[in-house]
Amino acid sequence: MPQEYDLTLKISRYDPDTRRSWIQDYHLKAGRILRFVDLFRKINDEQDPTLAWRSSCEHGQCGTCGMKINGKPLLTCELLVERAVGLFKTHTFNVEPLTAARVIRDLAVDLENAYERVHFVKPYIIARAATHPDGDEYRISPRTLDAYVEATRCINCFCCATACVTQRNYLGPNAVLANIVRLMDPRETAKEKRLDILYGEQGIPRCRTARACSFVCPKEIDIAHFIALAKEGAFRPEPSSTR
Amino acid sequence: MNVAKKLKIDTVLRPEVLVIGAGGAGLRCAAQICECRPGTSIIAVTKVYSPQKSHTSAAQGGMAAVDSKDPVDKIVYHMFDTWKGSDCSADQNIIKKVCESGWEQIVWLERHGMHFSRTEEGRIAKRPFGGHMLNFGRVKAFRACYEADRTGKGIMDTVWGESLKHGVVFLNQSVATELIFKNGRCIGAVVFVEQSGKFVAVLAKATIMATGGKARMYQVTSNCRQNTGDGLAMILQAGLPVMDLDAVQFHPTGIVGPGILASEALRGEGGILRNEDGERFMERYAPTAKDLAPRDLVSRCIMTEIREGRGCVHPDHKLPHVWLDLRHIPEHIHKTRIQEVSGFFRRFVGTDPQKELCPVTPTAHYQMGGAPTNEFGEVQDDARQIVPGLYACGEFAAASLHGYNRLGTNSLLELITMGKVVGDSVAAYIEDTKDPSAIPEDAGGRVFAQFAAYLEAQGKECYAEIRDALRVVMMEKVGVFRNEKGLTEAIEELKELKDRAGRMKLSSKSLVMNQELMQFWELDNLLDISMVIARCALARKESRGAHYREDYPERSPEFQHHTLACMTEYGKVELGKRPIDMSIYKAKGKHHKKFGIIERKY
Ligand SMILES: Cc1cc2nc3c(=O)[nH]c(=O)nc-3n(C[C@H](O)[C@H](O)[C@H](O)COP(=O)(O)OP(=O)(O)OC[C@H]3O[C@@H](n4cnc5c(N)ncnc54)[C@H](O)[C@@H]3O)c2cc1C
Ligand code: SF4
């Protein structure tokens, strides 16, 4: 196992001031456990301070640093050089922005805009069920929670939305998932409204069951499983069982 | 052609309330204002793509709170633990307010949709956490409410959802750069919108600052890329003081490279710290508690090993570190109890903790100090007078719940309790306050000059070198260990760095999404805050909580106060004092003696 790799990153660039797009090659040496975000920083520090890319927590928890590496959408704070070399069997990597939104500059995309789709499904409780008589929290059994807890782990990184085979007029896997969370949450009573969104114009009728979403999710959420439940009609509103 | 001359306010926005920083604290506050006063127009500014990306989302462990109906745990125990943990430097009026309202705020979150982990009975589950005990320090308490290992995300999603529901307007990927004042009243801020490269002025009846943590000046940190102390720099530039900035908490076991926490749980399950020679060094320093000694002690021991040449240097990240040995821990424990955290080593450093040693080093984690506020979240000036229209909460503020040392899980608790308190204060304040009239002529003047200087600067200084030098000097001389010589040297080095920072040249003069431009500005903020940290640390000739002076290793009654600091020009820091509130002690209630000046011993 070499301690250092000679890498070539072929990075997609875009300059909003001149509207020019091009691919730029960067050659660099990197230790085996540097992460791709570390590589971008290294490029900024040593070669080109103008390369724009976004990250925040760099702990795999916020979903800001998603990009396409050799075509695969993933979080670049989690991608170690060594792992990338193993996964793609190459030392040359194409680095592209996510396609879920418009590019602002280089690798930074307008995720803010992509978020509109999540806002559309109302990521909160629209109308609350009656609360517990003792004034404290709702009672939700661990079993009830288990059925949808996986879906609550989504961090809206838009990797799935980038991989999804339906790119037009579709809310996208993560927004659909956010809606399903509240369909399965016993505290939410606005189920009809949510079902309308789910089966509506931009809802799951657009999904072509290709499972690309589940395949790329960095949080390993089986999104397609939840969409399949929806397609089977599993989210019929039940009489409130939250007490 | 000259971009610098064209800097101006492009648009003026006029909401009723401006929230600077849309993390857990800022948005809990926004949601509260909307609940108290439906229809209030609010603009919330955040540096990230979406509020959901704020650093609160990265918090894992939990949030402490005692239900007053709890048959075993009592609120007074929680208050005691917080006081003791703070090394007698938290404010007791705040401790009381926060601990007493904690459970109510947990229920608020749950009702608004947070997915707490549950007990068999369907209630919110609780787990133990370091420093939280029953019966005044005897047995560990089950007090931390949690959502699996993503409690912060649960809070963030909930308060963000509520803010959306109430129609809060977000200015994302935007940075507040300068506060606007009129006749001593804060009437908003100048905000730079990265995506358009334009400045907007947001004029509001009330401004809330909640820009979160600020620890990016350290070489290893668990803080996100955005935590560059911008908010505090704005406060200082407005001539206002900051409080207790020298109180920086280090977590002993940060994962080398990303600085992610390798939680105490690993050592709780038998993990052993070893130096380069493989020696279990904690045996030498703490023969009984060994690897499970308190956070600050373990951090100091690790740094001693490193300083005395028994540490290692990581070949890829070029960082000094020691090893955490988890190899002897049985497979079933690896697979069940520590799966998540030991998974971090696999994911972020490509190490298999069952077979290999894991590289760890102390990581700057939390800053207890911040903008001084009273118990209503109103920001105070150096004479402890309220600055009308300006509020603060969250990690950015120092009320102070934590004094010189914070207990784990108390920070998330502070966000939601003080966030709510500030929301109530603001809702009442704007009720009978007029909209600010015209925008002052000179609004933005300072930041335009600053940006113009970046755009026009010539010179050969390199941003990355200055940033790295800053992070090393802070880690080595203003970090876990401090002494007069080191701090004095650090102050000189900081002055030099600040000077060099003025000779960095931008590669591109574009204002649109110019990452380098933002980094220059952030570096200036970090340099400012670092200077104040170093100055305060030099003045505090004692050791208290997270602040450890080798030359003054004991706590001293002479420093039984908060430190206020204003910076008039770079390096010139004026220090003042704020008394520590001892109202629980003074009320002479049943357990008041526990709230006197007590020893912090575990
Ligand atoms: C890895 C990690 C784990 C933790 N675990 C725990 C735990 O288990 N329990 C606990 O109690 N605490 C924990 N903490 C501490 C706790 O998470 C933080 O103190 C808390 O989340 C801070 O919240 P906040 O709302 O004050 O700030 P943040 O959530 O950081 O939000 C700050 C906001 O301000 C914005 N901002 C910053 N500067 C500007 C500017 N100039 N202009 C405009 N916007 C700006 C940011 O974009 C962001 O939206 C942890 C911290 C870390 C780093
Ligand atoms: S479902 Fe997975 S891939 Fe999609 S946005 Fe959420 S975390 Fe990312």
Ligand code: SF4
């Ligand atoms: S299963 Fe549906 S949502 Fe997932 S990638 Fe395929 S089309 Fe998109």
